[in-house]
Amino acid sequence: MAQAIPAGTKWWSGGKSPFNVEYGKLMMWYFLMSDAFTFGAFLISYGTIRMSSNSWPDPNEAFRAFPGMGSMHLPLVFVSLMTFILIMSSVTMVLAVAAGHAGDRKKVTFYMILTIIGGLAFLSCQAWEWTHLFGEGAWWGRNPFPNINGSKASTNFSNFFFTITGFHGFHVFSGVCINIIMLIKNLRGDFEKRGHYLMIEKAGLYWHFVDLVWVFVFTCFYLL
Amino acid sequence: MSNQATPTHDNAHTTFDTKPIWRTFWVLLGITLVELALATIHLKTQFPPKYVLNGVYLILTCAKAFYIIAEFMHLGHELKNLVMTLALPACLFIWFIIAFVSDGNSYRELRNRYDPYQVQQNNTKIAPAGGEEAPATPAQKPGEQ
Numbered sequence: 372m373a374q375a376i377p378a379g380t381k382w383w384s385g386g387k388s389p390f391n392v393e394y395g396k397l398m399m400w401y402f403l404m405s406d407a408f409t410f411g412a413f414l415i416s417y418g419t420i421r422m423s424s425n426s427w428p429d430p431n432e433a434f435r436a437f438p439g440m441g442s443m444h445l446p447l448v449f450v451s452l453m454t455f456i457l458i459m460s461s462v463t464m465v466l467a468v469a470a471g472h473a474g475d476r477k478k479v480t481f482y483m484i485l486t487i488i489g490g491l492a493f494l495s496c497q498a499w500e501w502t503h504l505f506g507e508g509a510w511w512g513r514n515p516f517p518n519i520n521g522s523k524a525s526t527n528f529s530n531f532f533f534t535i536t537g538f539h540g541f542h543v544f545s546g547v548c549i550n551i552i553m554l555i556k557n558l559r560g561d562f563e564k565r566g567h568y569l570m571i572e573k574a575g576l577y578w579h580f581v582d583l584v585w586v587f588v589f590t591c592f593y594l595l
Numbered sequence: 596m597s598n599q600a601t602p603t604h605d606n607a608h609t610t611f612d613t614k615p616i617w618r619t620f621w622v623l624l625g626i627t628l629v630e631l632a633l634a635t636i637h638l639k640t641q642f643p644p645k646y647v648l649n650g651v652y653l654i655l656t657c658a659k660a661f662y663i664i665a666e667f668m669h670l671g672h673e674l675k676n677l678v679m680t681l682a683l684p685a686c687l688f689i690w691f692i693i694a695f696v697s698d699g700n701s702y703r704e705l706r707n708r709y710d711p712y713q714v715q716q717n718n719t720k721i722a723p724a725g726g727e728e729a730p731a732t733p734a735q736k737p738g739e740q
Contacts, residue, residue: 382674382676389676390673390674390676390677390680391673391674391677392673392674392677397677400670400677400681401681404681404684404685407685408687411688411691415691415692415695415696416695418692418695418696418699419695419696419698419699420699421699422696422697422699422700422703423699423700423702423703423706424703425703425707425713425714425717426717431634431638446634446638447631447634447635451627451631454627455624455627458620458623458624458627459620461663461667462616462617462620462667464667465616465666465667466613466616468611468669469611469612469613469616472611473611517721517722518717520717520720521720521721521722521723522716522717522718522719522720522721523716523719523721575667575668576668579663579664579667579668580668582663582667583660583663583664583668586656586659586660586663587656587660590630590652590653590656594630594634594648594649594652595649595652
């Protein structure tokens, strides 16, 4: 659990970082805090609009396809795969951070590569899903799925789906870019020269945040 | 820039235990599988009513979020003061969710009462009610309470 402050340590008397973290890492936390509010606003507006509708399309009908399975009815299977991929890449990221703590440059490289592959796999899955839904006639301003009670649905369903998963996907994309930059810096030996791998930790925080947001997107769009 | 490396430098080479990482991974995977199992059981048997399931999903989602933040993001091992500067603002979400979701609900009720077109749209079927759940309460007719 959270560390208690050791008695006798004067964190606030100068010369020390009161939170015992490096400046950049602290600021990454506060950035993620603000980003959480952005995503929160998106998801809560989705919840508000959904609450204000008498009926809503059934996610098990809209998201039931799996690549290569034709029109088989497989609700939740594909999105579970995406969730698994993202959790897995979060694990490899945290293993890269652990390797950084141990000062093991080769292991950092190895796990960063795995993390990047995971991120790219997730993005590919999302690209497939978007293409598939587009093929079904869904896009911003267009919604082919009827409400669960059989009445005609508004376009809110697809508008929110594409906006929020798109915003999340863009975060994944920038996370992959950051991870690639970290990998290059690690290959050049920048962190070894510097003596610590804090940059990997900061990139890791961002990457875990992307995973965290996905947990909420998954619940709000596919389960509820 | 003197504090650039000092604070974490002290423990830069302390070991970062990989055991909790894998434990967290199994917890996250387990929770996700439980969610999927519940959703599948509901699809086949309609058994746990949807509103019960929604509550369960929300609790499980918060549990997953807690594990990711505490273990993967390592916040559980930071100083308590730092944790509080993040946890206290996040409490705003509680108000945020309650306020906005109940606002949406109130808007729906008002429209069902005063907007006949909205009710008529909801009662016009364009497809067989395909879902697993029929709406618990059909929209009220205008004028009815």
